[in-house]
Amino acid sequence: MISEALLMQYGAHKFSVRKKEVLFHLDSRPQYFYQVHQGRIKMNYFNEDGKEFIQGIFTAGQSFGEPPLFEELSYPAQAEAVEDSVLWKLEKSNFFTLLKANPEVHLELTKVLASRLHYKATMVAEISTENPEHRLLKLIDYFKVHIYDIPIETPYLVELSRQQLADLTGLRVETVIRAIKSLEKKGELSLDAHKIRR
Amino acid sequence: MISEALLMQYGAHKFSVRKKEVLFHLDSRPQYFYQVHQGRIKMNYFNEDGKEFIQGIFTAGQSFGEPPLFEELSYPAQAEAVEDSVLWKLEKSNFFTLLKANPEVHLELTKVLASRLHYKATMVAEISTENPEHRLLKLIDYFKVHIYDIPIETPYLVELSRQQLADLTGLRVETVIRAIKSLEKKGELSLDAHKIRR
DNA sequence: CTAGTTTTATGATTTCGGTCATAAAATTGG
DNA sequence: CCAATTTTATGACCGAAATCATAAAACTAG
Missing domain, CATH: 2.60.120.10 (Jelly Rolls)
Structure with a gap:
C-alpha cells in the first residue's frame, strides 16, 4: 500500500x-x-x-x-x-x-509480493494434492489469519459466496455447498443463515 | 541472483x-x-x-x-x-x-519474485481449470520461454522426467505418460528415445 | 412491494483422471 | 559389467468430483 x-x-x-x-x-x-x-x-x-x-x-x-x-x-x-x-x-x-x-516503499512492496507468493504456493499445493474439504478449510484459515489478521482461535465470519469459494479453490459450487455442509456436521465450522463462521 | x-x-x-x-x-x-x-x-x-x-x-x-x-x-x-x-x-x-x-540488487530480487508470482498464477489457474494435455503444454512452454529464454519457435528438449512433470502439474505419472503420447499423436510435440521435444 | 436475479440446495448420472497391477526399457552405481 | 533401481509403459477398474436438472430461499432494484 x-x-x-x-x-x-x-x-x-x-x-x-x-x-x-x-x-x-x-x-x-x-x-x-x-x-x-x-x-x-x-x-x-x-x-x-x-x-x-x-x-x-x-x-x-x-x-x-x-x-x-x-x-x-x-x-x-x-x-x-x-x-x-x-x-x-x-x-x-x-x-x-x-x-x-523511496526505498522503504519498495521494501513494503516486496513484502506484499512475498506474501502473495506465499499464498499462491499454499493454494497451488492444496489444489494439486488435497480434497475439497481440506482445500476449503485452508483457504478460509488463510483469509482469516493472513489477510484479515485474526488470531486463529477468534471466530471469523467468511464474507465469500459459495461460488467465490469455488472459484478460489478450483472446485464447483455444488461441491463447495456439499463440502461446507459436511464440515459443519463434523464441527469444523458453523453455519447461521448460510453464513460460514470459523 | x-x-x-x-x-x-x-x-x-x-x-x-x-x-x-x-x-x-x-x-x-x-x-x-x-x-x-x-x-x-x-x-x-x-x-x-x-x-x-x-x-x-x-x-x-x-x-x-x-x-x-x-x-x-x-x-x-x-x-x-x-x-x-x-x-x-x-x-x-x-x-x-x-x-x-544495494538498491539495484533489491530491484533484481523484486523482479525474481514478480516472475515467480507470474509462474504460480499461471500454473494455479491451469491446474484449477484445464485438462492434463493443456497443463503439460503450458508448463513445457513456460519453462522454454520464461525459464530458459528460448524463442517459442525454436525446438526445445524437455529435461524433466514424467514423474517431475506430474509433480509440477498436479497429475499422476500414468496420466502424464498417456497425455504425452496423445500430444505426440496430435503433433503438438515429438518424442525421440522418450525425450520430449517441443 | 414485487418481479427478477442471484445464491444456496439436493438428487441422479456421468466422466476423467486416479488407482492398481504388472512389465519392459533405461539408467545408475558398486 | 551386471545387479539394482528408476523410469517409462499399458491395460483394467474405480471413484470422487463434475455435470445436469430442478427448485427453494434470499437478495436486489425499480
Whole structure:
C-alpha cells in the first residue's frame, strides 16, 4: 500500500469503475500501477469453456497486478470490479521513479509480493494434492489469519459466496455447498443463515 | 541472483548437500537466504498420503525460499537436493543489510519474485481449470520461454522426467505418460528415445 | 412491494483422471 | 559389467468430483 500523498506526488489519478467493469484483459501489457481506494477488485481467469479461477480479491488500500510491471510480461488474468469502485492509477514509469526515490516503499512492496507468493504456493499445493474439504478449510484459515489478521482461535465470519469459494479453490459450487455442509456436521465450522463462521 | 563477491562481502558461506538431503522442512522458520552455486534444488510439498507437489526446481545462480524471509512466515514447502549440490547461505539479517545497501540488487530480487508470482498464477489457474494435455503444454512452454529464454519457435528438449512433470502439474505419472503420447499423436510435440521435444 | 436475479440446495448420472497391477526399457552405481 | 533401481509403459477398474436438472430461499432494484 502506497500512501495517497506519495501517489499524488508522482502524478497518480483516481478513477471510478462500475460493478463488473473490466480494467484490463488477459494477455494485455501492463501500463499502470493500480491501487484500490474504495470497493473490491478481483483478478480472474476463464478457460475455454468459461470456468473461472479467481487469483485474488483486492480491497481498499491494496494494490494488484504489479508482477508483470517488473518484467516484460503480460497479465496472466483479467481484472474486474466486484462492486462499484474507485481506484488509483499510476503510470508505469512514474511508479518506478517513485520506488527508486523511496526505498522503504519498495521494501513494503516486496513484502506484499512475498506474501502473495506465499499464498499462491499454499493454494497451488492444496489444489494439486488435497480434497475439497481440506482445500476449503485452508483457504478460509488463510483469509482469516493472513489477510484479515485474526488470531486463529477468534471466530471469523467468511464474507465469500459459495461460488467465490469455488472459484478460489478450483472446485464447483455444488461441491463447495456439499463440502461446507459436511464440515459443519463434523464441527469444523458453523453455519447461521448460510453464513460460514470459523 | 546476487553476485558471489557481494555474498562474500556480507558474510555468506558455501556448503555442500548430498542428493535427497533436506535443507529445511515444511513449516519451519527461515533463517537464511539461499542461492544455488552448483547442482539442483527442488522445493516440494507432500500431502498426508505422500502425494508430492513441486513448487519449483532451482539451478546454478538461482535463489529460492526468499518469500518467508520478508514476512514472519514459515516455509510452505521443504527444500531438497535433486542432486549433489553446493549452496550459498547468508544469514537473514545480513541479507537485509545487503539489500538496503544495494538498491539495484533489491530491484533484481523484486523482479525474481514478480516472475515467480507470474509462474504460480499461471500454473494455479491451469491446474484449477484445464485438462492434463493443456497443463503439460503450458508448463513445457513456460519453462522454454520464461525459464530458459528460448524463442517459442525454436525446438526445445524437455529435461524433466514424467514423474517431475506430474509433480509440477498436479497429475499422476500414468496420466502424464498417456497425455504425452496423445500430444505426440496430435503433433503438438515429438518424442525421440522418450525425450520430449517441443 | 414485487418481479427478477442471484445464491444456496439436493438428487441422479456421468466422466476423467486416479488407482492398481504388472512389465519392459533405461539408467545408475558398486 | 551386471545387479539394482528408476523410469517409462499399458491395460483394467474405480471413484470422487463434475455435470445436469430442478427448485427453494434470499437478495436486489425499480
